[in-house]
Amino acid sequence: MDNQLKQVDIAIIGTGTAGMGAYREALKFTKSIALIEGGEYGTTCARVGCMPSKLLIAPAEARHRAAVFEQFGLQGSVPSVDGQLIMKRVREERDRFVGFVNEDVDGFDETHKVKAYAKFIDEHTLALSNGETIRAERIVIATGSRPNIPKFFEAAEDRLITNDDVFYWNDLPKSVAVFGAGVIGLELGQALHRLGVDTHLFGANDAVGPLSDPAIREYALGVFKSEFPFHSNGEVSSIKRVAEGVEITFKSEPDSQEQTKVFEYLLAATGRRANVDNLNIENTQLTLDTRGIPVYDPLSMQCGHSHIFIAGDVNGDIPLLHEASDEGRLAGENAGRFPEVFKRARKTPLGVVFSDPQIATVGKSYSQLVASKVPFASSSVSFENQGRARVMLVNKGLMRLYGEKETGILLGAEMIGPSHEHLAHLLSWSIQMRMTVGEILQMPFYHPVIEEGLRTGLRLLLNELNMGPQPPLNCIDCGPGA
Numbered sequence: 332m333d334n335q336l337k338q339v340d341i342a343i344i345g346t347g348t349a350g351m352g353a354y355r356e357a358l359k360f361t362k363s364i365a366l367i368e369g370g371e372y373g374t375t376c377a378r379v380g381c382m383p384s385k386l387l388i389a390p391a392e393a394r395h396r397a398a399v400f401e402q403f404g405l406q407g408s409v410p411s412v413d414g415q416l417i418m419k420r421v422r423e424e425r426d427r428f429v430g431f432v433n434e435d436v437d438g439f440d441e442t443h444k445v446k447a448y449a450k451f452i453d454e455h456t457l458a459l460s461n462g463e464t465i466r467a468e469r470i471v472i473a474t475g476s477r478p479n480i481p482k483f484f485e486a487a488e489d490r491l492i493t494n495d496d497v498f499y500w501n502d503l504p505k506s507v508a509v510f511g512a513g514v515i516g517l518e519l520g521q522a523l524h525r526l527g528v529d530t531h532l533f534g535a536n537d538a539v540g541p542l543s544d545p546a547i548r549e550y551a552l553g554v555f556k557s558e559f560p561f562h563s564n565g566e567v568s569s570i571k572r573v574a575e576g577v578e579i580t581f582k583s584e585p586d587s588q589e590q591t592k593v594f595e596y597l598l599a600a601t602g603r604r605a606n607v608d609n610l611n612i613e614n615t616q617l618t619l620d621t622r623g624i625p626v627y628d629p630l631s632m633q634c635g636h637s638h639i640f641i642a643g644d645v646n647g648d649i650p651l652l653h654e655a656s657d658e659g660r661l662a663g664e665n666a667g668r669f670p671e672v673f674k675r676a677r678k679t680p681l682g683v684v685f686s687d688p689q690i691a692t693v694g695k696s697y698s699q700l701v702a703s704k705v706p707f708a709s710s711s712v713s714f715e716n717q718g719r720a721r722v723m724l725v726n727k728g729l730m731r732l733y734g735e736k737e738t739g740i741l742l743g744a745e746m747i748g749p750s751h752e753h754l755a756h757l758l759s760w761s762i763q764m765r766m767t768v769g770e771i772l773q774m775p776f777y778h779p780v781i782e783e784g785l786r787t788g789l790r791l792l793l794n795e796l797n798m799g800p801q802p803p804l805n806c807i808d809c810g811p812g813a
Protein backbone atom coordinates (compact mmCIF):
# COMPACT_ATOMS: atom_id res chain seq x y z
CA MET A 332 0.00 0.00 0.00
CA ASP A 333 2.75 2.42 1.01
CA ASN A 334 4.00 2.59 -2.57
CA GLN A 335 1.41 5.35 -3.02
CA LEU A 336 2.14 7.33 0.17
CA LYS A 337 1.37 11.01 -0.13
CA GLN A 338 2.58 13.42 2.58
CA VAL A 339 0.74 16.66 3.32
CA ASP A 340 0.60 19.27 6.04
CA ILE A 341 -3.19 19.18 6.30
CA ALA A 342 -5.75 16.55 5.23
CA ILE A 343 -9.40 17.56 5.22
CA ILE A 344 -11.85 14.66 5.11
CA GLY A 345 -15.08 15.74 3.43
CA THR A 346 -15.70 18.52 0.90
CA GLY A 347 -19.08 19.75 2.12
CA THR A 348 -19.74 23.17 3.62
CA ALA A 349 -17.45 22.61 6.63
CA GLY A 350 -14.70 20.98 4.55
CA MET A 351 -14.67 23.73 1.94
CA GLY A 352 -14.54 26.40 4.66
CA ALA A 353 -11.67 24.56 6.34
CA TYR A 354 -9.83 24.35 3.01
CA ARG A 355 -10.08 28.09 2.35
CA GLU A 356 -8.68 28.92 5.79
CA ALA A 357 -5.99 26.23 5.71
CA LEU A 358 -4.75 27.62 2.37
CA LYS A 359 -3.72 30.80 4.20
CA PHE A 360 -1.12 28.74 6.08
CA THR A 361 0.11 26.09 3.64
CA LYS A 362 -0.17 24.88 0.05
CA SER A 363 0.39 21.28 1.17
CA ILE A 364 -3.21 20.09 1.52
CA ALA A 365 -5.30 17.02 0.63
CA LEU A 366 -8.99 17.88 0.31
CA ILE A 367 -10.69 14.49 0.29
CA GLU A 368 -14.22 13.72 -0.95
CA GLY A 369 -15.70 10.24 -1.24
CA GLY A 370 -19.16 11.10 -2.53
CA GLU A 371 -20.45 13.80 -4.82
CA TYR A 372 -19.24 17.38 -4.72
CA GLY A 373 -21.94 19.99 -4.25
CA THR A 374 -22.63 19.84 -0.46
CA THR A 375 -25.58 18.34 1.38
CA CYS A 376 -27.11 21.81 1.75
CA ALA A 377 -27.30 22.48 -1.99
CA ARG A 378 -27.89 18.91 -3.22
CA VAL A 379 -30.40 17.38 -0.81
CA GLY A 380 -30.81 19.79 2.12
CA CYS A 381 -31.52 23.47 2.69
CA MET A 382 -31.98 24.60 -0.89
CA PRO A 383 -34.09 21.88 -2.56
CA SER A 384 -36.33 21.65 0.52
CA LYS A 385 -37.06 25.37 0.27
CA LEU A 386 -37.65 24.95 -3.47
CA LEU A 387 -40.36 22.38 -2.69
CA ILE A 388 -41.86 24.51 0.07
CA ALA A 389 -42.17 27.63 -2.14
CA PRO A 390 -44.90 26.34 -4.52
CA ALA A 391 -46.63 24.59 -1.64
CA GLU A 392 -46.91 27.88 0.27
CA ALA A 393 -47.99 29.75 -2.84
CA ARG A 394 -50.82 27.28 -3.43
CA HIS A 395 -51.87 27.34 0.19
CA ARG A 396 -51.89 31.13 0.12
CA ALA A 397 -54.24 31.05 -2.87
CA ALA A 398 -56.66 29.07 -0.72
CA VAL A 399 -57.07 32.01 1.70
CA PHE A 400 -57.67 34.57 -1.04
CA GLU A 401 -61.43 34.01 -0.74
CA GLN A 402 -61.28 35.54 2.73
CA PHE A 403 -60.05 38.75 1.07
CA GLY A 404 -63.06 38.63 -1.26
CA LEU A 405 -61.03 37.33 -4.16
CA GLN A 406 -62.95 34.55 -5.85
CA GLY A 407 -61.41 31.77 -7.91
CA SER A 408 -60.18 28.25 -7.65
CA VAL A 409 -57.03 27.07 -5.96
CA PRO A 410 -54.37 26.28 -8.63
CA SER A 411 -54.10 22.63 -9.59
CA VAL A 412 -50.75 20.93 -9.13
CA ASP A 413 -48.58 19.75 -12.01
CA GLY A 414 -46.24 17.46 -10.09
CA GLN A 415 -43.87 17.01 -13.01
CA LEU A 416 -43.43 20.76 -13.49
CA ILE A 417 -43.02 21.33 -9.76
CA MET A 418 -40.30 18.69 -9.51
CA LYS A 419 -38.65 19.89 -12.73
CA ARG A 420 -38.18 23.35 -11.22
CA VAL A 421 -36.99 21.89 -7.91
CA ARG A 422 -34.37 19.80 -9.73
CA GLU A 423 -33.30 22.54 -12.15
CA GLU A 424 -32.92 25.23 -9.49
CA ARG A 425 -31.22 22.73 -7.20
CA ASP A 426 -28.77 21.88 -9.98
CA ARG A 427 -28.11 25.58 -10.42
CA PHE A 428 -27.20 25.93 -6.75
CA VAL A 429 -25.06 22.79 -6.90
CA GLY A 430 -23.44 24.24 -10.02
CA PHE A 431 -22.25 27.28 -8.05
CA VAL A 432 -20.64 25.01 -5.45
CA ASN A 433 -19.05 22.92 -8.17
CA GLU A 434 -17.63 26.06 -9.79
CA ASP A 435 -15.90 26.78 -6.49
CA VAL A 436 -14.55 23.23 -6.32
CA ASP A 437 -13.37 23.49 -9.94
CA GLY A 438 -11.39 26.55 -8.89
CA PHE A 439 -9.50 24.61 -6.19
CA ASP A 440 -5.94 23.47 -6.94
CA GLU A 441 -6.23 20.14 -8.80
CA THR A 442 -3.27 18.70 -6.91
CA HIS A 443 -5.11 19.23 -3.61
CA LYS A 444 -8.29 17.37 -4.58
CA VAL A 445 -8.53 13.66 -3.79
CA LYS A 446 -11.58 11.68 -4.86
CA ALA A 447 -11.87 8.79 -2.37
CA TYR A 448 -13.29 7.79 1.01
CA ALA A 449 -10.81 8.06 3.88
CA LYS A 450 -10.33 6.02 7.06
CA PHE A 451 -7.82 6.35 9.87
CA ILE A 452 -4.92 3.87 10.00
CA ASP A 453 -3.43 5.79 12.89
CA GLU A 454 -3.47 9.37 14.18
CA HIS A 455 -1.55 10.74 11.20
CA THR A 456 -2.30 8.23 8.45
CA LEU A 457 -5.35 7.81 6.28
CA ALA A 458 -6.19 4.84 4.05
CA LEU A 459 -8.10 5.89 0.95
CA SER A 460 -10.67 3.81 -0.93
CA ASN A 461 -8.59 4.29 -4.11
CA GLY A 462 -5.72 2.35 -2.52
CA GLU A 463 -3.58 5.37 -1.70
CA THR A 464 -2.30 6.33 1.73
CA ILE A 465 -1.98 9.86 3.04
CA ARG A 466 0.19 10.97 5.93
CA ALA A 467 -0.88 14.33 7.33
CA GLU A 468 0.61 16.50 10.05
CA ARG A 469 -2.88 17.81 10.89
CA ILE A 470 -6.35 16.50 10.01
CA VAL A 471 -9.82 18.08 9.81
CA ILE A 472 -12.77 15.70 10.00
CA ALA A 473 -15.73 17.25 8.12
CA THR A 474 -17.65 14.19 6.95
CA GLY A 475 -21.20 15.43 7.67
CA SER A 476 -24.15 13.25 8.59
CA ARG A 477 -26.66 10.90 6.99
CA PRO A 478 -30.29 10.02 7.70
CA ASN A 479 -30.81 7.81 10.72
CA ILE A 480 -33.17 5.01 9.75
CA PRO A 481 -34.74 2.82 12.45
CA LYS A 482 -34.52 -0.92 11.57
CA PHE A 483 -38.32 -1.13 11.84
CA PHE A 484 -38.66 0.90 8.62
CA GLU A 485 -36.72 -1.60 6.54
CA ALA A 486 -39.96 -3.58 6.11
CA ALA A 487 -40.95 -0.87 3.62
CA GLU A 488 -38.16 -2.23 1.37
CA ASP A 489 -37.79 -0.23 -1.86
CA ARG A 490 -40.52 2.21 -0.74
CA LEU A 491 -38.39 3.45 2.14
CA ILE A 492 -37.01 6.87 1.20
CA THR A 493 -35.18 9.81 2.78
CA ASN A 494 -34.68 13.44 1.85
CA ASP A 495 -31.83 12.22 -0.39
CA ASP A 496 -34.46 10.67 -2.71
CA VAL A 497 -37.22 13.31 -2.67
CA PHE A 498 -35.36 15.95 -4.66
CA TYR A 499 -34.65 13.53 -7.52
CA TRP A 500 -38.35 12.74 -8.07
CA ASN A 501 -39.73 13.37 -11.56
CA ASP A 502 -43.27 13.65 -10.26
CA LEU A 503 -45.08 13.97 -6.96
CA PRO A 504 -46.38 10.71 -5.47
CA LYS A 505 -50.00 10.19 -4.49
CA SER A 506 -49.32 9.51 -0.82
CA VAL A 507 -46.46 9.58 1.68
CA ALA A 508 -46.14 8.54 5.33
CA VAL A 509 -43.58 10.90 6.84
CA PHE A 510 -41.94 9.60 10.00
CA GLY A 511 -40.39 12.12 12.40
CA ALA A 512 -41.95 15.48 13.29
CA GLY A 513 -38.56 17.15 13.56
CA VAL A 514 -37.37 19.88 11.25
CA ILE A 515 -37.21 17.82 8.06
CA GLY A 516 -40.49 15.98 8.68
CA LEU A 517 -42.41 19.19 9.35
CA GLU A 518 -40.99 21.06 6.39
CA LEU A 519 -41.38 18.26 3.86
CA GLY A 520 -44.59 16.81 5.33
CA GLN A 521 -46.46 20.11 5.23
CA ALA A 522 -45.15 20.97 1.76
CA LEU A 523 -46.21 17.60 0.34
CA HIS A 524 -49.65 17.94 1.92
CA ARG A 525 -50.06 21.43 0.45
CA LEU A 526 -49.10 20.11 -2.97
CA GLY A 527 -51.99 17.66 -2.82
CA VAL A 528 -50.04 14.57 -1.72
CA ASP A 529 -52.04 12.50 0.78
CA THR A 530 -49.60 12.92 3.67
CA HIS A 531 -49.63 11.58 7.21
CA LEU A 532 -46.99 12.78 9.68
CA PHE A 533 -45.99 10.30 12.38
CA GLY A 534 -44.21 11.80 15.38
CA ALA A 535 -43.06 10.62 18.78
CA ASN A 536 -43.85 11.94 22.28
CA ASP A 537 -45.65 15.02 20.93
CA ALA A 538 -42.34 16.52 19.79
CA VAL A 539 -42.63 19.35 17.23
CA GLY A 540 -39.44 20.50 15.51
CA PRO A 541 -36.91 21.89 17.98
CA LEU A 542 -39.48 23.34 20.42
CA SER A 543 -38.96 22.76 24.14
CA ASP A 544 -41.40 25.32 25.61
CA PRO A 545 -44.60 23.37 26.44
CA ALA A 546 -46.86 26.34 25.59
CA ILE A 547 -45.39 26.86 22.13
CA ARG A 548 -45.29 23.13 21.47
CA GLU A 549 -48.95 22.75 22.34
CA TYR A 550 -49.88 25.69 20.12
CA ALA A 551 -47.82 24.28 17.25
CA LEU A 552 -49.41 20.85 17.64
CA GLY A 553 -52.83 22.49 17.36
CA VAL A 554 -51.88 24.46 14.27
CA PHE A 555 -50.41 21.53 12.35
CA LYS A 556 -53.04 19.00 13.45
CA SER A 557 -55.78 21.31 12.19
CA GLU A 558 -54.14 21.26 8.76
CA PHE A 559 -53.16 17.64 8.04
CA PRO A 560 -53.15 14.19 9.68
CA PHE A 561 -50.41 14.45 12.29
CA HIS A 562 -50.07 11.54 14.71
CA SER A 563 -47.76 13.29 17.15
CA ASN A 564 -47.96 10.54 19.74
CA GLY A 565 -49.13 7.68 17.58
CA GLU A 566 -48.27 4.01 17.86
CA VAL A 567 -47.28 2.04 14.79
CA SER A 568 -47.75 -1.70 15.12
CA SER A 569 -46.78 -2.84 11.64
CA ILE A 570 -45.11 -1.74 8.43
CA LYS A 571 -45.41 -4.01 5.40
CA ARG A 572 -44.41 -3.80 1.74
CA VAL A 573 -47.54 -4.65 -0.24
CA ALA A 574 -48.23 -4.59 -3.97
CA GLU A 575 -49.49 -0.97 -3.97
CA GLY A 576 -46.85 0.42 -1.63
CA VAL A 577 -46.32 0.41 2.14
CA GLU A 578 -49.08 -0.72 4.45
CA ILE A 579 -48.95 0.91 7.88
CA THR A 580 -51.08 -0.14 10.83
CA PHE A 581 -51.22 2.47 13.54
CA LYS A 582 -53.15 4.19 16.29
CA SER A 583 -53.29 7.97 15.99
CA GLU A 584 -53.21 8.19 19.81
CA PRO A 585 -52.32 5.34 22.19
CA ASP A 586 -55.99 4.95 23.17
CA SER A 587 -57.54 5.45 19.72
CA GLN A 588 -58.81 2.86 17.23
CA GLU A 589 -56.21 1.00 15.18
CA GLN A 590 -56.27 1.83 11.46
CA THR A 591 -54.47 0.54 8.38
CA LYS A 592 -53.51 2.66 5.39
CA VAL A 593 -51.39 2.08 2.32
CA PHE A 594 -48.93 4.80 1.24
CA GLU A 595 -46.81 5.02 -1.87
CA TYR A 596 -43.70 5.79 0.21
CA LEU A 597 -42.42 5.86 3.77
CA LEU A 598 -40.19 8.90 4.20
CA ALA A 599 -37.80 8.55 7.15
CA ALA A 600 -37.07 11.93 8.75
CA THR A 601 -36.12 10.52 12.13
CA GLY A 602 -32.92 12.43 12.79
CA ARG A 603 -29.41 12.21 11.39
CA ARG A 604 -26.28 10.25 12.28
CA ALA A 605 -22.76 11.60 12.30
CA ASN A 606 -20.53 10.09 9.58
CA VAL A 607 -17.93 9.12 12.14
CA ASP A 608 -18.71 5.42 12.46
CA ASN A 609 -17.10 4.64 9.10
CA LEU A 610 -13.77 6.37 9.78
CA ASN A 611 -12.04 3.71 11.95
CA ILE A 612 -11.74 6.52 14.46
CA GLU A 613 -10.84 3.93 17.09
CA ASN A 614 -7.41 3.70 15.38
CA THR A 615 -6.67 7.13 16.84
CA GLN A 616 -6.01 7.93 20.50
CA LEU A 617 -8.94 10.38 20.58
CA THR A 618 -11.38 10.21 23.49
CA LEU A 619 -14.84 9.40 22.16
CA ASP A 620 -18.21 10.28 23.70
CA THR A 621 -21.07 7.78 24.08
CA ARG A 622 -22.06 8.35 20.42
CA GLY A 623 -18.54 7.52 19.24
CA ILE A 624 -17.85 11.18 18.39
CA PRO A 625 -14.43 12.58 19.41
CA VAL A 626 -14.62 14.91 22.39
CA TYR A 627 -13.69 18.39 21.14
CA ASP A 628 -13.67 22.04 22.16
CA PRO A 629 -16.50 23.90 20.36
CA LEU A 630 -14.54 27.16 20.64
CA SER A 631 -11.54 25.81 18.69
CA MET A 632 -12.88 22.57 17.10
CA GLN A 633 -9.77 20.78 18.45
CA CYS A 634 -10.19 17.16 19.56
CA GLY A 635 -8.51 16.99 22.97
CA HIS A 636 -4.99 18.44 22.65
CA SER A 637 -4.43 16.64 19.37
CA HIS A 638 -3.68 17.75 15.81
CA ILE A 639 -7.17 16.58 14.76
CA PHE A 640 -10.12 18.98 14.39
CA ILE A 641 -13.80 18.18 13.78
CA ALA A 642 -16.33 20.51 12.13
CA GLY A 643 -19.89 20.52 10.80
CA ASP A 644 -22.68 17.95 11.21
CA VAL A 645 -20.18 15.20 12.03
CA ASN A 646 -19.57 16.60 15.51
CA GLY A 647 -23.28 16.14 16.31
CA ASP A 648 -23.59 19.54 17.96
CA ILE A 649 -25.55 22.10 15.91
CA PRO A 650 -26.37 20.57 12.52
CA LEU A 651 -27.07 23.82 10.67
CA LEU A 652 -25.50 25.34 7.60
CA HIS A 653 -24.15 28.57 9.09
CA GLU A 654 -22.67 26.64 12.01
CA ALA A 655 -21.00 24.11 9.68
CA SER A 656 -19.51 27.00 7.77
CA ASP A 657 -18.20 28.78 10.91
CA GLU A 658 -16.88 25.55 12.38
CA GLY A 659 -15.15 24.57 9.15
CA ARG A 660 -13.34 27.89 8.91
CA LEU A 661 -12.30 27.72 12.56
CA ALA A 662 -11.08 24.14 12.20
CA GLY A 663 -9.14 25.03 9.03
CA GLU A 664 -7.56 28.06 10.66
CA ASN A 665 -6.51 26.11 13.74
CA ALA A 666 -5.25 23.17 11.68
CA GLY A 667 -3.20 25.76 9.81
CA ARG A 668 -1.69 27.41 12.88
CA PHE A 669 -1.30 24.21 15.00
CA PRO A 670 0.34 23.73 17.53
CA GLU A 671 -0.88 27.25 18.28
CA VAL A 672 -4.68 27.00 18.54
CA PHE A 673 -7.05 29.94 18.95
CA LYS A 674 -10.50 29.94 20.52
CA ARG A 675 -13.24 31.98 18.88
CA ALA A 676 -16.55 33.05 20.44
CA ARG A 677 -19.48 31.27 18.84
CA LYS A 678 -22.57 33.02 17.55
CA THR A 679 -25.89 33.16 19.37
CA PRO A 680 -27.88 30.00 18.64
CA LEU A 681 -30.51 30.57 15.95
CA GLY A 682 -32.76 27.99 14.31
CA VAL A 683 -35.62 28.44 11.85
CA VAL A 684 -38.06 25.82 10.62
CA PHE A 685 -39.55 26.81 7.27
CA SER A 686 -42.98 25.48 8.09
CA ASP A 687 -46.00 27.76 7.88
CA PRO A 688 -46.29 29.35 10.40
CA GLN A 689 -42.53 29.39 10.83
CA ILE A 690 -40.98 28.02 14.00
CA ALA A 691 -37.88 29.65 15.45
CA THR A 692 -35.62 29.22 18.45
CA VAL A 693 -33.12 31.83 19.59
CA GLY A 694 -30.48 31.95 22.31
CA LYS A 695 -31.13 29.71 25.29
CA SER A 696 -34.08 27.36 24.91
CA TYR A 697 -36.75 27.06 27.59
CA SER A 698 -35.47 23.60 28.60
CA GLN A 699 -31.86 24.84 28.83
CA LEU A 700 -32.93 27.74 31.06
CA VAL A 701 -34.95 25.49 33.34
CA ALA A 702 -32.03 23.05 33.62
CA SER A 703 -29.49 25.84 34.18
CA LYS A 704 -31.34 27.23 37.20
CA VAL A 705 -30.64 30.78 35.93
CA PRO A 706 -33.36 32.99 37.44
CA PHE A 707 -35.45 34.10 34.46
CA ALA A 708 -38.85 35.62 33.72
CA SER A 709 -40.91 34.97 30.61
CA SER A 710 -43.67 36.59 28.58
CA SER A 711 -46.10 35.24 26.00
CA VAL A 712 -47.51 37.13 23.07
CA SER A 713 -50.12 35.88 20.63
CA PHE A 714 -50.13 36.91 16.97
CA GLU A 715 -53.80 36.02 16.48
CA ASN A 716 -54.96 39.62 17.01
CA GLN A 717 -51.76 41.32 15.92
CA GLY A 718 -52.70 44.12 13.53
CA ARG A 719 -50.42 43.53 10.55
CA ALA A 720 -50.77 39.74 10.84
CA ARG A 721 -54.56 40.05 10.71
CA VAL A 722 -54.41 42.46 7.75
CA MET A 723 -52.34 39.90 5.84
CA LEU A 724 -54.40 36.90 7.05
CA VAL A 725 -51.33 35.30 8.60
CA ASN A 726 -52.51 35.71 12.19
CA LYS A 727 -51.51 32.41 13.71
CA GLY A 728 -48.70 32.45 16.22
CA LEU A 729 -47.38 32.49 19.74
CA MET A 730 -44.03 33.78 21.00
CA ARG A 731 -42.37 33.26 24.36
CA LEU A 732 -39.49 35.48 25.43
CA TYR A 733 -37.09 34.80 28.31
CA GLY A 734 -35.13 37.46 30.21
CA GLU A 735 -32.67 37.28 33.07
CA LYS A 736 -33.98 38.51 36.40
CA GLU A 737 -31.86 41.25 37.99
CA THR A 738 -29.99 42.24 34.80
CA GLY A 739 -32.95 42.35 32.40
CA ILE A 740 -30.78 40.81 29.64
CA LEU A 741 -32.72 38.98 26.96
CA LEU A 742 -31.69 35.30 27.10
CA GLY A 743 -33.76 33.48 24.51
CA ALA A 744 -37.06 32.90 22.75
CA GLU A 745 -39.15 30.12 21.25
CA MET A 746 -41.87 30.96 18.77
CA ILE A 747 -44.20 29.98 15.99
CA GLY A 748 -45.73 32.61 13.78
CA PRO A 749 -45.64 34.79 10.67
CA SER A 750 -42.32 36.18 9.38
CA HIS A 751 -40.61 34.65 12.38
CA GLU A 752 -37.44 33.99 10.36
CA HIS A 753 -36.98 37.77 10.50
CA LEU A 754 -38.07 38.33 14.12
CA ALA A 755 -35.69 35.53 15.16
CA HIS A 756 -32.79 37.35 13.50
CA LEU A 757 -33.58 40.61 15.33
CA LEU A 758 -33.72 38.72 18.61
CA SER A 759 -30.53 36.73 18.04
CA TRP A 760 -28.62 39.88 17.11
CA SER A 761 -29.93 41.59 20.28
CA ILE A 762 -28.93 38.61 22.42
CA GLN A 763 -25.48 38.51 20.85
CA MET A 764 -25.11 42.23 21.71
CA ARG A 765 -26.12 41.28 25.28
CA MET A 766 -28.90 43.86 25.14
CA THR A 767 -31.38 44.26 27.96
CA VAL A 768 -35.10 44.12 27.23
CA GLY A 769 -35.28 47.83 28.04
CA GLU A 770 -32.54 48.63 25.53
CA ILE A 771 -34.22 46.63 22.76
CA LEU A 772 -37.42 48.57 23.41
CA GLN A 773 -35.52 51.80 22.67
CA MET A 774 -35.11 50.61 19.04
CA PRO A 775 -37.52 51.98 16.41
CA PHE A 776 -40.64 49.96 15.60
CA TYR A 777 -42.61 50.97 12.51
CA HIS A 778 -46.38 50.80 12.21
CA PRO A 779 -48.14 48.65 11.13
CA VAL A 780 -45.65 45.75 11.10
CA ILE A 781 -45.39 42.28 12.59
CA GLU A 782 -42.45 43.50 14.70
CA GLU A 783 -44.99 45.39 16.81
CA GLY A 784 -46.09 42.00 18.14
CA LEU A 785 -42.51 41.41 19.25
CA ARG A 786 -42.55 44.82 20.96
CA THR A 787 -45.67 43.81 22.89
CA GLY A 788 -43.88 40.64 24.01
CA LEU A 789 -40.84 42.66 25.10
CA ARG A 790 -43.02 45.12 27.05
CA LEU A 791 -44.75 42.24 28.80
CA LEU A 792 -41.36 40.71 29.61
CA LEU A 793 -40.10 44.01 31.00
CA ASN A 794 -43.12 44.02 33.30
CA GLU A 795 -42.52 40.36 34.30
CA LEU A 796 -38.94 41.36 35.17
CA ASN A 797 -40.32 44.12 37.43
CA MET A 798 -38.56 46.67 35.24
CA GLY A 799 -41.51 48.31 33.53
CA PRO A 800 -45.25 48.89 33.80
CA GLN A 801 -47.95 46.50 32.61
CA PRO A 802 -48.44 47.55 28.97
CA PRO A 803 -51.88 49.05 28.37
CA LEU A 804 -54.40 46.78 26.66
CA ASN A 805 -55.10 47.78 23.02
CA CYS A 806 -52.57 50.58 23.44
CA ILE A 807 -53.72 53.18 20.88
CA ASP A 808 -50.48 55.15 20.87
CA CYS A 809 -48.75 51.87 19.92
CA GLY A 810 -51.00 51.71 16.86
CA PRO A 811 -54.15 49.60 16.62
CA GLY A 812 -53.47 45.89 16.84
CA ALA A 813 -49.88 46.28 18.01
Ligand SMILES: Cc1cc2nc3c(=O)[nH]c(=O)nc-3n(C[C@H](O)[C@H](O)[C@H](O)COP(=O)(O)OP(=O)(O)OC[C@H]3O[C@@H](n4cnc5c(N)ncnc54)[C@H](O)[C@@H]3O)c2cc1C
Nearest residue numbers: 345347348349369370375380381449475643644650651652
Ligand atom coordinates in the same frame (compact mmCIF):
# COMPACT_ATOMS: atom_id res chain seq x y z
C1 LIG B 1 -33.40 18.09 4.15
C2 LIG B 1 -32.46 19.02 4.87
C3 LIG B 1 -32.77 20.36 4.94
C4 LIG B 1 -31.90 21.22 5.61
N1 LIG B 1 -32.25 22.54 5.68
C5 LIG B 1 -31.44 23.41 6.34
C6 LIG B 1 -31.77 24.78 6.41
O1 LIG B 1 -32.79 25.23 5.88
N2 LIG B 1 -30.94 25.61 7.08
C7 LIG B 1 -29.81 25.15 7.69
O2 LIG B 1 -29.08 25.94 8.31
N3 LIG B 1 -29.45 23.84 7.63
C8 LIG B 1 -30.25 22.97 6.96
N4 LIG B 1 -29.89 21.65 6.87
C9 LIG B 1 -28.64 21.21 7.53
C10 LIG B 1 -27.41 21.50 6.65
O3 LIG B 1 -27.64 21.04 5.35
C11 LIG B 1 -26.18 20.83 7.25
O4 LIG B 1 -26.01 21.29 8.58
C12 LIG B 1 -24.90 21.12 6.48
O5 LIG B 1 -25.10 20.86 5.12
C13 LIG B 1 -23.75 20.27 7.02
O6 LIG B 1 -22.57 20.50 6.29
P1 LIG B 1 -21.29 19.55 6.47
O7 LIG B 1 -20.17 20.18 5.76
O8 LIG B 1 -21.12 19.22 7.90
O9 LIG B 1 -21.69 18.20 5.76
P2 LIG B 1 -21.84 17.82 4.20
O10 LIG B 1 -22.21 18.98 3.36
O11 LIG B 1 -22.75 16.64 4.19
O12 LIG B 1 -20.37 17.38 3.80
C14 LIG B 1 -19.77 16.19 4.22
C15 LIG B 1 -19.03 15.57 3.06
O13 LIG B 1 -18.16 14.55 3.53
C16 LIG B 1 -18.16 13.49 2.59
N5 LIG B 1 -17.69 12.28 3.29
C17 LIG B 1 -18.34 11.55 4.23
N6 LIG B 1 -17.56 10.56 4.69
C18 LIG B 1 -16.38 10.64 4.02
C19 LIG B 1 -15.17 9.92 4.07
N7 LIG B 1 -14.99 8.88 4.90
N8 LIG B 1 -14.16 10.27 3.23
C20 LIG B 1 -14.32 11.33 2.38
N9 LIG B 1 -15.43 12.06 2.30
C21 LIG B 1 -16.47 11.74 3.13
C22 LIG B 1 -19.60 13.43 2.12
O14 LIG B 1 -19.69 12.77 0.88
C23 LIG B 1 -19.95 14.91 2.04
O15 LIG B 1 -19.71 15.46 0.77
C24 LIG B 1 -30.71 20.74 6.20
C25 LIG B 1 -30.38 19.39 6.08
C26 LIG B 1 -31.24 18.54 5.44
C27 LIG B 1 -30.86 17.09 5.31
Ligand SMILES: NC(=O)c1ccc[n+]([C@@H]2O[C@H](COP(=O)([O-])OP(=O)(O)OC[C@H]3O[C@@H](n4cnc5c(N)ncnc54)[C@H](O)[C@@H]3O)[C@@H](O)[C@H]2O)c1
Nearest residue numbers: 511512513514515516533534535538600601602650683684
Ligand atom coordinates in the same frame (compact mmCIF):
# COMPACT_ATOMS: atom_id res chain seq x y z
N1 LIG C 1 -34.74 24.74 8.48
C1 LIG C 1 -33.63 24.17 8.92
O1 LIG C 1 -32.74 24.82 9.45
C2 LIG C 1 -33.44 22.70 8.75
C3 LIG C 1 -34.25 21.96 7.90
C4 LIG C 1 -34.06 20.60 7.84
C5 LIG C 1 -33.06 20.00 8.57
N2 LIG C 1 -32.27 20.73 9.37
C6 LIG C 1 -31.23 20.10 10.20
O2 LIG C 1 -31.22 18.71 10.00
C7 LIG C 1 -31.29 18.06 11.26
C8 LIG C 1 -31.97 16.73 11.11
O3 LIG C 1 -33.36 16.89 10.85
P1 LIG C 1 -34.40 15.78 11.27
O4 LIG C 1 -35.75 16.36 11.11
O5 LIG C 1 -34.07 14.50 10.60
O6 LIG C 1 -34.05 15.54 12.81
P2 LIG C 1 -34.68 16.12 14.14
O7 LIG C 1 -33.78 15.69 15.21
O8 LIG C 1 -35.03 17.55 14.00
O9 LIG C 1 -36.07 15.35 14.29
C9 LIG C 1 -36.19 13.97 14.33
C10 LIG C 1 -37.56 13.66 14.90
O10 LIG C 1 -37.85 12.30 14.65
C11 LIG C 1 -38.55 11.80 15.78
N3 LIG C 1 -38.44 10.35 15.75
C12 LIG C 1 -37.35 9.59 16.00
N4 LIG C 1 -37.65 8.28 15.83
C13 LIG C 1 -38.94 8.22 15.45
C14 LIG C 1 -39.83 7.16 15.11
N5 LIG C 1 -39.42 5.89 15.12
N6 LIG C 1 -41.08 7.48 14.78
C15 LIG C 1 -41.52 8.77 14.75
N7 LIG C 1 -40.72 9.80 15.06
C16 LIG C 1 -39.46 9.53 15.40
C17 LIG C 1 -37.89 12.49 16.96
O11 LIG C 1 -38.75 12.51 18.06
C18 LIG C 1 -37.67 13.89 16.40
O12 LIG C 1 -38.77 14.72 16.65
C19 LIG C 1 -32.05 19.04 12.14
O13 LIG C 1 -31.72 18.86 13.50
C20 LIG C 1 -31.59 20.38 11.64
O14 LIG C 1 -30.46 20.80 12.36
C21 LIG C 1 -32.44 22.08 9.49
